[in-house]
Amino acid sequence: MQLTLKIWRQKNASDKGGFATYPVDHVSKDMSFLEMLDVLNEELTEKGQDPVHFDHDCREGICGSCSLYINGKPHGPLQTTTCQLHMRSFNDGETVTIEPWRAKAFPVLKDLVVDRSAFDRIIQAGGYVSVGTGGVPDANEIPVPKTIADLAMDAAQCIGCGACVAACKNASAMLFTSAKVSQLALLPQGQVERKTRAEKMVAQMDAEGFGACTNTGACEAECPKGISITNIARMNREYFSAVVSSENL
Amino acid sequence: MSWVTKTLKSTLGRKLIMALTGLFLILFLTGHVSGNLLLFKGDGGEAFNMYAKFMTTNPAVKLLSYLTYISVIGHVIYSITLNRLNKSARPIGYAESGASTNSTWSSRNMGILGTIILVFLAGHMYSFWFQMHWGDVPTVTYSGEEYKDLFSVVQVAFQQVWMVALYVVAMIFLGFHLSHGFASAFQTLGLNHKKYSPAIKTLGSIYCVLVPVLFASMPLYIYFTS
Numbered sequence: 001m002q003l004t005l006k007i008w009r010q011k012n013a014s015d016k017g018g019f020a021t022y023p024v025d026h027v028s029k030d031m032s033f034l035e036m037l038d039v040l041n042e043e044l045t046e047k048g049q050d051p052v053h054f055d056h057d058c059r060e061g062i063c064g065s066c067s068l069y070i071n072g073k074p075h076g077p078l079q080t081t082t083c084q085l086h087m088r089s090f091n092d093g094e095t096v097t098i099e100p101w102r103a104k105a106f107p108v109l110k111d112l113v114v115d116r117s118a119f120d121r122i123i124q125a126g127g128y129v130s131v132g133t134g135g136v137p138d139a140n141e142i143p144v145p146k147t148i149a150d151l152a153m154d155a156a157q158c159i160g161c162g163a164c165v166a167a168c169k170n171a172s173a174m175l176f177t178s179a180k181v182s183q184l185a186l187l188p189q190g191q192v193e194r195k196t197r198a199e200k201m202v203a204q205m206d207a208e209g210f211g212a213c214t215n216t217g218a219c220e221a222e223c224p225k226g227i228s229i230t231n232i233a234r235m236n237r238e239y240f241s242a243v244v245s246s247e248n249l
Numbered sequence: 250m251s252w253v254t255k256t257l258k259s260t261l262g263r264k265l266i267m268a269l270t271g272l273f274l275i276l277f278l279t280g281h282v283s284g285n286l287l288l289f290k291g292d293g294g295e296a297f298n299m300y301a302k303f304m305t306t307n308p309a310v311k312l313l314s315y316l317t318y319i320s321v322i323g324h325v326i327y328s329i330t331l332n333r334l335n336k337s338a339r340p341i342g343y344a345e346s347g348a349s350t351n352s353t354w355s356s357r358n359m360g361i362l363g364t365i366i367l368v369f370l371a372g373h374m375y376s377f378w379f380q381m382h383w384g385d386v387p388t389v390t391y392s393g394e395e396y397k398d399l400f401s402v403v404q405v406a407f408q409q410v411w412m413v414a415l416y417v418v419a420m421i422f423l424g425f426h427l428s429h430g431f432a433s434a435f436q437t438l439g440l441n442h443k444k445y446s447p448a449i450k451t452l453g454s455i456y457c458v459l460v461p462v463l464f465a466s467m468p469l470y471i472y473f474t475s
Contacts, residue, residue, distance in 0.1 A: 008344075071345060071347065072343065072345035072346045097344060097345045102341055102342060103338060104337065104338050105338070167351060169348060170335035170338055171338040172335075174260075202261055209338055210338055211260070211335035211338030212263060212331050212334060212335055213260070213264065214335070214359060215437065216352035216353070217351070218348060218352040221352065222351055229436070229441070230442075232441075233436050233439045233440065233441030234439065234441075235261075235439075236264075236265075236439035237439030239259075239261050240261070240438075240439060243252060243255075243256045243262075
């Protein structure tokens with residue numbers, strides 16, 4: 001396959017940046033998208049040019065590091081992570097546009113690498129259980145109904161890649177935040193800090209400069225882990241009930 | 250900052266205002282369209298004029314009308330602040346967008362749809378609401394009691410083809426606004442559950458067609474029958 005890559009290049013956070021075009025040849029349909037970029041980077045390095053910087057780690061679709069906005073969609077045409085996207089999803093001779101996630105809260109550091117530490121700070125604000133829960137409990141020692149455990153597990157699947165923010169027209173982080181709020185609100189271990197968690201995580205989400213939700217559902221449609229917007233509704237319930245009933249003035 | 254101001258300043262608090270005012274306006278539209286069906290009665294406007302008098306003089310309706318004004322103003326103001334916040338959350342946009350594959354056009358353009366409806370509303374209120382309250386409306390007498398003949402004002406207005414066209418087009422925009430707004434309001438309130446969300450969605454799909462069609466049929470009926 002032959003492709004033309006239109007890639008966002010930006011030297012550093014303060015650089016204005018712009019698109020650069022790279023023709024790539026001998027692309028195998030079986031290559032993953034990131035392997036295709038590896039090939040490009042090898043060529044660029046051999047020519048003494050700066051390789052294209054992009055985030056990646058596990059390349060197994062579980063770490064949430066890869067974050068490329070490909071042809072107008074986060075993680076490209078399939079509902080998966082960029083690392084699990086293969087070149088068979090593209091056509092010979094196609095021009096592929098690759099951009100970084102775009103959000104005020106996700107500033108571009110270099111090329112396609114964005115700073116997603118805003119997500120870490122949302123989690124730090126309350127996305128954890130701080131009471132001692134002891135070692136691994138015996139099975140069924142803490143009763144959790146199967147249906148509830150399934151819902152919590154679905155929410156816990158979020159890998160924090162930020163595709164929801166990238167897809168949302170408002171760069172809203174509500175799907176991400178709601179997944180963690182939901183996961184812990186559904187489980188017994190999360191009850192102690194339930195109200196404070198909802199209040200603090202929403203406040204941090206707002207402070208980071210993410211937009212509000214318009215319920216377009218774009219996040220759910222693009223999420224590589226299929227996190228449902230029913231979690232956003234649950235977060236709204238958690239938040240509204242927390243603000244009227246928590247002890248925090 | 251008190252917990253109330255803090256909540257209302259949060260993204261979720263602002264969305265709550267949008268949802269509550271939106272739902273109240275949906276209730277208003279339901280009442281408005283039901284009452285206006287009297288235009289079809291074919292009694293020379295007697296029932297409609299009596300209804301119009303009741304709607305402008307009854308104290309309980311007055312209270313509801315103030316709530317409606319507040320809802321319109323609140324819905325508009327909060328949509329502006331939310332829109333500004335949302336725009337600022339993405340200072341640099343994408344070169345390419347595949348948004349049409351993951352969301353409906355209406356859901357992404359509620360602000361544009363709302364602005365068009367607001368402009369229409371201003372004209373609509375001037376044509377009828379303002380005339381009824383402070384305009385020079387002829388009067389009619391039914392069984393000894395005097396009524397403002399709003400029916401004749403409506404009749405005259407919808408003799409003009411451009412007015413009819415304007416109203417029909419405006420109702421199309423209203424329909425698209427409601428097609429997203431109806432179910433969206435419930436989602437914002439946290440009311441999303443497999444037991445009742447399908448019903449809300451179905452109701453929303455019916456409502457966003459039925460109400461605008463009923464409204465649009467009024468100018469069309471008057472234009473083609475008189």
